[in-house]
Every structure is written in structure tokens, then in C-alpha cells.
Amino acid sequence: MKLLIKTEFKRNLRSWFLWSSIIIGLTILEITLFPAFKDSISNLIDMMSTFPDSFLELFGLNQGGLDLTTAYGWFGMEGYLFMLLIGGSYAGILGSGILSKEEDDKTIEFLLSKPISRNQVLLGKAIVVLINITLLNVILFGIMSFIFASITDYEFVTTLFICIGPFLLEIMFAAIAMFIGVFMTKSRSVMSTSLGLVMGLYFVEIIATVTNKLDFLKYFSPYEYVNAVSVVKDHSIKPLYLLIMLGVMLISAVGTWFFYNRKDISV
Amino acid sequence: MIQIDQLTKYYGKHARGILDLTLEVKKGEIFGFIGPNGAGKSTTVRTLLNFIFPTSGNATVMGLDILKDTVEIRKHVGYIPAEVNYYDDMTVKEFLSYSTHFYSDDADERMAYLVEKLEVELDKKVGDLSFGNKKKVAIVVAFVIEPDIYILDEPTSGLDPLMQSIFFELLEQEKKRGATIFFSSHVLSDVQRICDRVGIIKEGRLIKIETIDQILKTKAKNVRIVSDDLKLKNNGNIVNLKKNDNVTTFTYKGDMNKLLASLQGANIIDVSIVEPTLEEIFMHYYAKGDETNEVVD
Structure with missing residues (x-):
């Protein structure tokens, strides 16, 4: 299985590098923009006071929300959202392709003619997904720490939470995408379904935040689970949300295992 | 070595699977499994390797259950698919080394022999190979592990006549070594050339099993x-x-x-x-x- 993991990792390396570059590049850009904006931020805050509160809430800028005068608050308003959306998309695409590509390319017939069980195939591929996502976030944490430290007072816990939030979200999206990949074997279809989910759920987040009536929707929005205010400002993820996330991961994993071991693999 | 007992794969009313297939392949024999395209040959092969699950019936390979002992069976089986699909982005060399690493035995010498014999180009990307050249790589993949059982699905398709005779030569060697060979094909001259017995499959049903001699004689x-x-x-x-x-x-x-x-x-x-x-x-x-x-x- 070691070789399967190594080969699979190598196969996904280019995509990992591309996506990581985008996410890390944007993060660097966002943080380094802060010193330039710092002086005019009071104007921005004045202007925003004319916006409706529910709109501001979307960016975590409502009462009790992010403090835009700090580098972390500034990053939480926009950069963090990019991390969630782009990281989530990457995780969705990674999870989608890892199982379905092998069936789409019909190489699964080769793999399963070797002395290896379907569970080993699954486990190996899941490990590669985990490694890719973890590696991205560890590197991101390192670079972020370095840049925050160079422009402001470094806050270890805040930086850590800024990385843990997207990390959890990414693992969850990847797990769901892998599960979808068991049933849909055309890589493209799995990819669009997973991306649709990643974006669609953000839309749910917007609706849940902007309207007060549909408040229950926030339970269906993973972006709410790790929203900027709680993660960046309060350093916390609600236990209920954490439980939901872990639950979704577990159900996806068990579902993937259950159905992948029982499906006909006909290429 | 291969025991198939009332094996059925039902794909619904309009798709053809296999129905009530019962046959036995004895140790050391070359068993030809013939029928036109769509008769159920590949379905049988895929069920034996547990890519797909039978609707009913069961089968064993070397006494091992195809559903429970899948991994153990795969250790002893050399498989050539009808349509070869390998990783396009790998070179042939990388791919062959990937393939052999799944087995514990070191097979460098055997690999070199087969690569030379079949004139396999190691430095080309798998994706750049023609259908016939992919088939040659598939032959190396199956033969390099010197398995106890070969499961071959249309192994000669795409091979030029010269390569076909080299392939049959290799197959004869393996038979002499004591390997059992399940040879699925719609090319009768292949079967006539090398098989001891043939099973004829038509529309998912086995309609006759006879020795080649019997078939020709009777x-x-x-x-x-x-x-x-x-x-x-x-x-x-x-x-x-x-x-x-x-x-x-x-x-x-x-x-x-x-x-x-x-x-x-x-x-x-x-x-x-x-x-x-x-x-x-x-x-x-x-x-x-x-x-x-x-x-x-």
C-alpha cells in the first residue's frame, strides 16, 4: 500500500502545487495589503456604518464582530473567506478525482487485478487526500505566521485557528466528494457536483446570514461552523458545529467504505 | 483450479450477463472460452476477479472463494484484459515497476527476458502506445509474476502475427511449467491452436464443453x-x-x-x-x- 500512496501522491502533486500556490499567494497578498489600508480603515468603517447590519454580518463586521483595525481582523473579513472557498473547492476536486478518475480512466481494472483489497485502495487514497490537505495547511500556517509576525504583533492561537477552520472544512468537503465519487464514475460529473456543493453551501450561508427568518439554515452551512468571527476573534468552534462536521465526515467515510466494497466496478 | 458453479450475473432484461454458468478448469490445462462479442466472456472473467459481484451462484479459484478470498486469488492470477487501460502519464518502465511491486517476489530477470522477447519499449509513455503495444505491456504484467493461473481475456487482439506466435510460445512454456490457463477469445484459430478443451458460450449460457479433438472429430x-x-x-x-x-x-x-x-x-x-x-x-x-x-x- 506504501507504493500505492506514493504513486497516488505523485499523481496529485501538480494539482496540489497549483492550488496551494493560489491559496498561499492570495493569503500573502491579503495580509501584506493591510499596512497600506491601515490608515484609511477608519474611513471604511465610517462608510460601512451606513450598510444594513445583516449585510455587514456576512463579512463578520457587525457589532461584536471583527476588529478591522487589526491585521487579523482585516484578514478575517476577506482573506479568510477566500481560504474557505478556494480551499473548499480544492478539497472537493481532490476528493472527487481520487476514486472516480481511476474508474473514468478504466485503470481501476488494473489496480484491482493486483493483490490488493478494495479497502486498501480506499484507505491508501484517503491517506493521500489527508496528506495533501494537511500539507497545504501546515505550510500555510508557517508562511502566515511569518508574515503576520513581520507586520503586526504575532498571535499564535489566532493564526492556528485561522488554519484549523479551513482545514476542518476541507476535510469534510473532501470526504463528501469521495463519497459522491463512489456513485458517479465520470470524473467531470463528480467534480461539478462537488464544486456545486461547495459553492451552493456558501449560498446557503449568505441566505442564512442575511435573512433572519431562515436562521435554521445556518446548521446546513458549513461556512457558518467555522465563520470568521468565532474562529478569528473568539478562537472557538461551537461544540455542536464540531460534532456536525465530525459526524458528516464519519458518515461519508463509512458510506464510502460500505458502498465501495459492494459496488460492481465495470469499466 | 477454477470451479464455476451456476454462476449468474443479471444485468436487467435488456442487458446480457451470464446465466447459470457451470464449468471446471483442471490444473495444467488450457481452457478455451469462446463466444462472440457480448456473449458474456468478459462478464465471467470480471466476476472471477471480483470486479463485479455475481447475482447468484459461486465460484472458486484454487479452492479459494471469489468473494471472500479475493486478495489471495489475485496473488496467484496473471490477468490480461481485453482492453488495456493503464496509467497514461507513466512511462512503461515506471508502470511495470509499479505493477510488480504489488508482489513480494523479485522478478528482474524474468522482466528483462519478457521485455526483450516482446520488444517492449520501456521509455515511452503508456499513453503514447498503440493498442497492440499496450497489449504487449499487459502480457509482461501477467507473465512476469509466473502465476499459477492465467486469466486471459482476448489476449491476442491487437497483436501482429509475429507477436502472436511469440505469445503462444510463452504460453506453451507456462503450460509446461504447470500453469493453468483460462483463455477467453472469439478468435477460433487461437483456441484451436493451443487449447485442450473449449467451452462455448452463447448469450450468457454455456452451450457445450468439449476437447478440441472431440469437436473436430465428431x-x-x-x-x-x-x-x-x-x-x-x-x-x-x-x-x-x-x-x-x-x-x-x-x-x-x-x-x-x-x-x-x-x-x-x-x-x-x-x-x-x-x-x-x-x-x-x-x-x-x-x-x-x-x-x-x-x-x-
Whole structure:
């Protein structure tokens, strides 16, 4: 299985590098923009006071929300959202392709003619997904720490939470995408379904935040689970949300295992 | 070595699977599994390797259950797929090393032998290979591990005649070593060339298992007579009769003495009596029962 993991990792390396570059590049850009904006931020805050509160809430800028005068608050308003959306998309695409590509390319017939069980195939591929996502976030944490430290007072816990939030979200999206990949074997279809989910759920987040009536929707929005205010400002993820996330991961994993071991693999 | 017992794969009313398939492949034999495309050959192979699950029935390979002991079975099976799909982005060399790493035995020498024998180009990308060249890589993949059982699905398709004979040579070597070979094909000359027994599959059902000798022997002879005044009485043993000027051809299923007796008195210019090819016999199994038994006089 070691070789399967190594080969699979190598196969996904280019995509990992591309996506990581985008996410890390944007993060660097966002943080380094802060010193330039710092002086005019009071104007921005004045202007925003004319916006409706529910709109501001979307960016975590409502009462009790992010403090835009700090580098972390500034990053939480926009950069963090990019991390969630782009990281989530990457995780969705990674999870989608890892199982379905092998069936789409019909190489699964080769793999399963070797002395290896379907569970080993699954486990190996899941490990590669985990490694890719973890590696991205560890590197991101390192670079972020370095840049925050160079422009402001470094806050270890805040930086850590800024990385843990997207990390959890990414693992969850990847797990769901892998599960979808068991049933849909055309890589493209799995990819669009997973991306649709990643974006669609953000839309749910917007609706849940902007309207007060549909408040229950926030339970269906993973972006709410790790929203900027709680993660960046309060350093916390609600236990209920954490439980939901872990639950979704577990159900996806068990579902993937259950159905992948029982499906006909006909290429 | 391979025991298939009432194996059924049902794909729904309109798709063809396999139905109630029962057969046994003995140790050390080459078993030909023939039928046209879509008869259920690949379905059988895929079920044996547990890519797909049977609807009912069961099968064992080397006494191991195809559902429970999948991994153990795969250790002992060399598989050549009908359509070769490997990782396009790998070079042949990388791919072959990936493939052999799944097995514990070191097979460098054997690999070098096969690569040379089959003239496999190691530095090319798998994706750049032609259909036939991919097939050659598939042969290396299956043969390099010197398995106890070969499961071959249309192994000769795409190979040029030279490579085909090298392939058959390798197969003979493996038979001598004691390997058991399950050879699925729609190319009858292949089967005729190398198999000990054949099972004929039609529309998902096994319709006959016989030795090659039996099939060829029990069946009729092809007769060709050149004569300007031939008069034949058909006693029901003459089929596929064709007459073109003074050349008469037909397949004769009855007692040879009677045929020869009936030729007495005619002015025979030339006569040949030969065994029909397996192709012709095979067509007999697939004929829809509308054979024309023309009466000649």
C-alpha cells in the first residue's frame, strides 16, 4: 500500500502545487495589503456604518464582530473567506478525482487485478487526500505566521485557528466528494457536483446570514461552523458545529467504505 | 483450479450477463472460452476477479472463494484484459515497476527476458502506445509474476502475427511449467491452436464443453468434388451444399463409406475430403436452426 500512496501522491502533486500556490499567494497578498489600508480603515468603517447590519454580518463586521483595525481582523473579513472557498473547492476536486478518475480512466481494472483489497485502495487514497490537505495547511500556517509576525504583533492561537477552520472544512468537503465519487464514475460529473456543493453551501450561508427568518439554515452551512468571527476573534468552534462536521465526515467515510466494497466496478 | 458453479450475473432484461454458468478448469490445462462479442466472456472473467459481484451462484479459484478470498486469488492470477487501460502519464518502465511491486517476489530477470522477447519499449509513455503495444505491456504484467493461473481475456487482439506466435510460445512454456490457463477469445484459430478443451458460450449460457479433438472429430468433413456428371442422393447427411459449374462442395455428416459408394460410376476429376475448421463448426453452434438441407439428384 506504501507504493500505492506514493504513486497516488505523485499523481496529485501538480494539482496540489497549483492550488496551494493560489491559496498561499492570495493569503500573502491579503495580509501584506493591510499596512497600506491601515490608515484609511477608519474611513471604511465610517462608510460601512451606513450598510444594513445583516449585510455587514456576512463579512463578520457587525457589532461584536471583527476588529478591522487589526491585521487579523482585516484578514478575517476577506482573506479568510477566500481560504474557505478556494480551499473548499480544492478539497472537493481532490476528493472527487481520487476514486472516480481511476474508474473514468478504466485503470481501476488494473489496480484491482493486483493483490490488493478494495479497502486498501480506499484507505491508501484517503491517506493521500489527508496528506495533501494537511500539507497545504501546515505550510500555510508557517508562511502566515511569518508574515503576520513581520507586520503586526504575532498571535499564535489566532493564526492556528485561522488554519484549523479551513482545514476542518476541507476535510469534510473532501470526504463528501469521495463519497459522491463512489456513485458517479465520470470524473467531470463528480467534480461539478462537488464544486456545486461547495459553492451552493456558501449560498446557503449568505441566505442564512442575511435573512433572519431562515436562521435554521445556518446548521446546513458549513461556512457558518467555522465563520470568521468565532474562529478569528473568539478562537472557538461551537461544540455542536464540531460534532456536525465530525459526524458528516464519519458518515461519508463509512458510506464510502460500505458502498465501495459492494459496488460492481465495470469499466 | 477454477470451479464455476451456476454462476449468474443479471444485468436487467435488456442487458446480457451470464446465466447459470457451470464449468471446471483442471490444473495444467488450457481452457478455451469462446463466444462472440457480448456473449458474456468478459462478464465471467470480471466476476472471477471480483470486479463485479455475481447475482447468484459461486465460484472458486484454487479452492479459494471469489468473494471472500479475493486478495489471495489475485496473488496467484496473471490477468490480461481485453482492453488495456493503464496509467497514461507513466512511462512503461515506471508502470511495470509499479505493477510488480504489488508482489513480494523479485522478478528482474524474468522482466528483462519478457521485455526483450516482446520488444517492449520501456521509455515511452503508456499513453503514447498503440493498442497492440499496450497489449504487449499487459502480457509482461501477467507473465512476469509466473502465476499459477492465467486469466486471459482476448489476449491476442491487437497483436501482429509475429507477436502472436511469440505469445503462444510463452504460453506453451507456462503450460509446461504447470500453469493453468483460462483463455477467453472469439478468435477460433487461437483456441484451436493451443487449447485442450473449449467451452462455448452463447448469450450468457454455456452451450457445450468439449476437447478440441472431440469437436473436430465428431463433426463432419468438408467435401469438394470436381465432376461433370455427378449425381448425389442426399440421405440427410449433406449440408451447406453449393454447386458451381462442375465443382460441388458440401459438408458431410454421415458414414463415409456410403458417400464413397454414391460416387461410384461418376466421372470424378478431383476430390478432396478435409476436416472443417473450428470456425465452421462454431458457426454450426451459432446457426439459428435454419440450416438448408437441399436435396440433390
